[in-house]
Amino acid sequence: MADINKLKRLIDLHDLADRLGLKRGPGGEKALYHSPQHPDKSPSLSIFVDHPKNGTGWKDHSQEGVGGSCIDLVMLKFGMSASEAMKWLHESYAIPFDKPEQPQEQRPKSTLDFIAEKCVNGREKAREYLKGRGISDAAIDAGMKAKTIGYNDWTSTAISEGNVGFGGPAAAFLVRDPDTLQVVGVDMRFFDPERNGKVKTQSHGTKDGIGWTVDWRKLQRAERVYIVESSINALSIDSCNIPKAASFAIRGIGNAELIDFAFLKGKQVIICMDNDEPFPDGHHQAGRRPGPEAAWALYDRLTAMNISAVIVDQTEWKNSDGENINDANDVLDELGVDALRKFLDVFEPWLIAGQVGDATRKGKPRVYLPAHDFAQYWKFRTRLDFTSYIGRMTKNDETGEETPVLQDLAGFRIASLSRVSVASATATMTGDKDQSPSVYFAVTVQTPRHGAQLTRKVLLDDQLHNTQQWSKFGPIWKPAEFSRMVNILERTAHIGARNAANYVGLAWRDGELIVNEGPDCYFTEGEKQCPYYNLTFPSGPVQDAAKVIRAYQTTFTNNAASTALVWALGGHMKTLLGFWPHMTLQADKSSGKSTLIKRLERTINFTMFSGQSLQTEFRLLTSISHTSHPVGWEELSARRQDVIDKAVGLLQENYQYTVTKRGAEMTEYLLSAPVMLAGEDVPVRSLLGKIVRTTLTGKKGPLMPEDLPRFPVRQWLQFLAGLNKMDVVAKYAELRDHCLAKSRAGGSDEGAKRMAGNYAAVMLAWRYLAEFAGMDYREGDFGQDLLKEMNSHLSESSADRSPWVWIMETVLSEIDAGSFKHPYKFDNIDGSDVLLIRTGHIMDHIAHSSHLRDKWNSLPVKTPAVFKRQLEQAEVIVGGEVERTILTRRVGHLTALSLEVLGKFGLSVSIRKD
Template sequence: MASIEELKNRVDLHDLADRLGMQRGKGTGNANYHSPFHKDKSPSIGIDKTGKHFRDYSAEGTPFAKGSCVDMVMYVKGLAEVPEAMRWLHDEYGIPYDKKAAPNEPRPEKSRAEYIADKCLADALKVREYLNGRHISDAVIDAAIRAKTLGFNSWVSPKVQAGEVGHGGDAAAFIVRDRISSAVLAVDLRYLDPDANGGVKTQSQGDKDGVLWCADWKRLKTATKVWIVESSINALSILTADAFACVLVLRGLGNVDLVDWSFLRNKHVVVCLDNDLPFQEPHKLAGHRQGPEAAWKLVEKLTSLNISAMLVDQAGWKNEDGDSINDVNDYLGVWGADKLRKAIDIYEPWLIPGLPAESGVLGKKRVYLPSHDFQQYWKFRTRPDFTNYISKMEEKDDGDDGVIKTPVIADLAGFRVASLSRVSVASATATMTGDPDNQPAVYFAVSVQTPRHGAALQRRVMMDEQLHNIDGWKKFGPVWIPSAFSRMINILERTADLGARHAANFVGLAYREGQLVVNEGADCYFTEPEKQCPYHNMSFPTGSVREARTVISAFQSTFKQNAALLPLVWSLGGHLKALLGFWPHMMIQSDKGSGKSTFIKRLERAIGMTMFSGQSLQTEFRLLTSISHTSHPVGWEELSARRQEVIDKAVGMLQENYQYTVTRRGTEMTEYLLCAPVLLAGEDVPVRSLLGKIIRTDLTGKKGPMMPDDLPRFPVRGWLEFLTRLSRNEVLARYREVRTMCLHASRASGEDDGALRMSGNYAAVYMAWMYLCEYAGIDADQGDFDADLFEEMNRHIGETSADREPWVWIMETALSEIAAGRFTFPYAWESGANPALLIRTSHIMDHISSSNHLREKWNGLPVKSDRVFKKQMLNAGVIDGDCERTINMRRVSNLQVISLDKLKTFGLYATPSTERTV
């Protein structure tokens, strides 16, 4: 008989529900079903998006009311034994009863690339003769074979004749492995006799796009310099010249655009693609040089990621006859390994990479310089982190009636300007919604390499008027000849179009040019990065899905009832704001010694989150800068210990960035996009006015085992890349489905709008958990997260039923003032069967607004109008009409009769005075 896991994989619950005769709810996209045991106005059985799990929210606690296909059969059919339900599924779906082999008996079927790789590795030593003929050393060949990235293919097609395409034959096999897992992704074949294979010289089996070849990926971890070449033969040639080099192979010029080069950050990259001659007429690409033009584009890509990149100077690559040498392997064959080692370390000295200052260069130029610029261009010479200037040419007599001109080289700047590019930064609306951008901002991004920062480029965003401000450039390093430097910048302005790009100033999941992308700090172009975003230099933690499961399991076990997992899910789900349109804040409650501080530190480490101390949140501007331009969560410690003025401003900002809000500050009107979800930690978090926009968890009394010290970081980068595959319509449809489930499980009534909103907040977190389970490959029922979440939701709704109404806060203050004898307006107590407070609501508002000692409370109130205050009390049913009474010998009319018994239901207790009883 098949296992439960096999049945779960084969049976779709929607199909099973139809076979069981369950009635589906009406409405497009409604994935819920009516209960088969009682009449329900709205569907109460929900099936998750995977179609593998169900839950009956109207039968909490009933056996088999949630779970897999087996549980559904037992629940609906009323079966008591699991084998009986499994037999029913076997018969219904025609699944054979023969037991399948255990997963560990036969190995999983290998991919075509893996199968070919195994065959090639078995005959790997046969490749030596061919590679020796290409001047590759034995040491390099042996090292690649040990790394299992080099082999030999001898397969010949039995169906295709020799000389035809697809025949095959002997070939050097370069095995392409994943950079992280070392899994085989592809095998590149280089045929020894291309004519036997129909003239096809190279062939690739497996993935091609966005995948690189490296002889040994382990070298990348310790390498400070990385070479990039076109072919594997060229890579082995460089390794022959320098056995300790790290060389990456493009495997096709198209991969320049397809590879995510961010993994090369903090590496010095040397680009050495083929030195192709231009195509000749009548070729459609006449005048173009494929290798050099791809190298230019690669430099632009790397520079935009703040990665230092230099081009190898191939102008002097000539053979003994003066003919141009095309690639690295040809150079090795002509001049040997020692000269090749020196040649690949000679970089182009030109100010604009790929644009020689010499006339007569063949092919299309990278950028056009007018004659007045080109006449000055040759004077500027660069090194990786330094710039020189030819100030003049000295003439000397060589003694044979000839004159030798010698350049006089002066120091120009203590850094190299790698690029000056125009950047169009999307507006806040386009960033958060993906709508067409009607208000982009245009800046100029300057990337500079300095000695103190090594291979990492330093970027600064400048306005038009800042480009020629030498004082601004001197922040990078010394500028010794300001006039020549200004002339250099004037020439570089011609290159603004070369690296022109669109960007989004947002760290997290955002839209760029209408596409959902993962934006890190290096992808942003802030004019004042330290002020505009707390994560302006953020690189999200990376790792494997297995590490994600490890982190989830550790957080789930360290506190009981998923009290610690809830903040983790909330933190990671915050990046759904661009798709969902909102995200609640979170409050962590705990008593002293409950482990809150330790837990928060582990959460910070796990996802790279920042907790701001209360000391750093003393002003409105500091609060604003801590939540700007990111969907990655931030934390505020002990907000309740701040001044009431700071608390009021903080709460006001949290109200705004529940969705997102744009504000501008300063004389330059610097833009701030308030968006970050905030984690509020403390024993008494002042959030009464935020109850509709916050969720909570309580750690008190739930302490479990400590998390291990070697717990890996959660792969946030991989999680965000998973989310980019979602669409807004898909997420919103799923949210509506999950919200319906949460409302069924909620104690909120349909008339309590505040409670309904709170349920919607918890539904968003539950949806994040479901997506997280899909990403990590775990069961959504693991650890009963949903049950604990709904329990916390209902407890939160029940305990804050009174606090959600602003009129309750106002009446609480008014009763305190009356009890203290500070209320000077006329009021009276009515005794009897229905005791009441006789008072005007307008007098209450006037008293609070005019009392100096209540000024901070007044400023923090969301309701300041007597009309709204009275309306809320009427809706709550605590006002039993109006009356007129004599108070202190004066007749007072239009007094509201406020029932003391009804006030008690909202947690408000009055202290009647016998002196004012009427």
């Protein structure tokens, strides 16, 4: 099919509205249309074409959030999926279907594919059974349309009827991957379990770590999501037709700890596990309740991810005989849809999720509360984003019943209070056993202003009972009672207690590599400590990786842009290699530098800091702390020299990683972010051994498409987390040898060896990226272009790699200017023109000249002995020390420097004959 942008460009929305039969109100060309979804007395649907604010599209004003493109309008009219709507537009407007650029290889069908195909083809046969369980036709239709509901009647020829594994007619629930919508599992629910050996359900394919929903698109749009155990319960909730809600089945309580719930961020989650009775006395799990305990685990995991979650109160889940009802489908089947809808809107009111405070508790309590705490616990009651306190009880004189009188306590709800052990910098970066973790307390609350997004603050031990800290969340009307509540919540510090790493990117935690995002960290001052303290990495299908890489290879020739992309993504390998080079992005005016940087920002959530935001050492420091996700510094050369010197010093330190502490509270900063230095003249002379570069001048190609997807950074990091560190180090050593073999520099040039090692790291990142994206690493000649850039960099910086060259450049300039006051002389020794001078005088002159103070501060070499040793290694010195008469004074211990050799390093001086 044609891509979405092409359809938007070719199809006129007003013409489409006519074709769809939308009725238009009075008013001429500016008239609105009647909604196709429901009857309305007055027109409510607007169509915008090149509107200054809304662009081109449509919007239904009678429904919140309903609008979009031509595809969305067809979907609204006919209730189609996106692909079906696109097909309808192609056929209606005779737009030819695009041929795929590269025909995809046909994947051979697996056993699971055959099962899924058979289930889909016979799906109507499941309707009668599901309706018999109370499921509505609308919920069934939605599942059949999304191909997540089917039917299977397979029976075994090897197993006799009545035994486990025989099979029989069953409703099938097809589990689809949320990104690709490919079938990854099929769950069977047998009509007659007796025929299958009394086993009610059976699963094929993947079960661990993935759940079921009737339609992933519906779940993504939903504002409220109900989590249940099984698919039949999810359909039961869908049958309630709750506005802006969706259901999600975890397919067994074991998945409560395995599923990645990141897709629920920003949504209000309602947990409704099975209402299991406690195991009886004598059972090895006596007193335990699997369903509620799974709900507790879900609550803790979601809260740790800053996802608002509450648990449905199942106290009143009883049938007409007063017996407990087990799950949502049983409620629907026995009491009807109205009763289920009512029950789903009643949440536990207790301060501690899952900890009942009255006589209705069943089984073992979640938390042990001493008698003096339990005597006060029942007085605290919560709602989604509010906390109340029972100040007194009123008694009805006629009936004798006591009624609690609720008083306002706080304008927010404390969702959790957990103890967090944050790993030290060494353990985070190396994976070594942690010898000095820091203990904090993570407080997570829900406030009205943030809706379903929880707010988290990290408190030190002495801040836990400081009401001024708590009042930052919202109002506290009864401070004394609030302090008592916090005192009770201290008993739950072990619930949800976790080990964490304050590092955004690929990090080590408990000796294992993990993908750590901003919300996974526990910074005491996140805004100051890390530039990505709230970053969630871009996520998407792995197939998008190859599209992005190829687009970057095309937009600039010789892989100039893709080198920057590979360097940026490879920065997360610092925790595997122990280092990562910085990068200089150099380009002349109008070469496309700013355009490339903006595309990088969009592609991987990269941040480029302007020069104005880097005016102090503290701002420089906070821009590179606690992350391996790269950052950029714009036009550093335009800053003051003292700022440049401080910046270069920090870059020297975070080539690997360095820990520093600042402020009265000694807040820790882990300097580690790789930095991209962009500009026309990047001052990195002393950093040559720690940088790679890419040059854009003269390499501009076509612009990248506007609809280019973002790179799936999260999936890339998960791929890296699965690598073995020893294998990575061994592969790096192999590529380093390869780069050294292809290097122009001589074997004795240690600076060149280090530079080759830096380019080898980028090449290693490319090899793994190609593997991740399913590409051939030879595609686009990336390796060859990188080696060309490396050799060009080596040859152009041969002089700059040696600090003695910088020193001689300065002193020769001083001699030419007549500012060098120490004795020196031009002479000829053995037919070679030389400069006779003392190395100690050179260093003294630079050290004590006020106008050279900044240069002296930036020099890595400051002693005459080291300076002279470097001159000897460069074979600049001719013979031994000599003695000469200079301006009537006899001067000894002069060093003869060959002017011819200095010239080879680009150094020259005007020879004075006087």
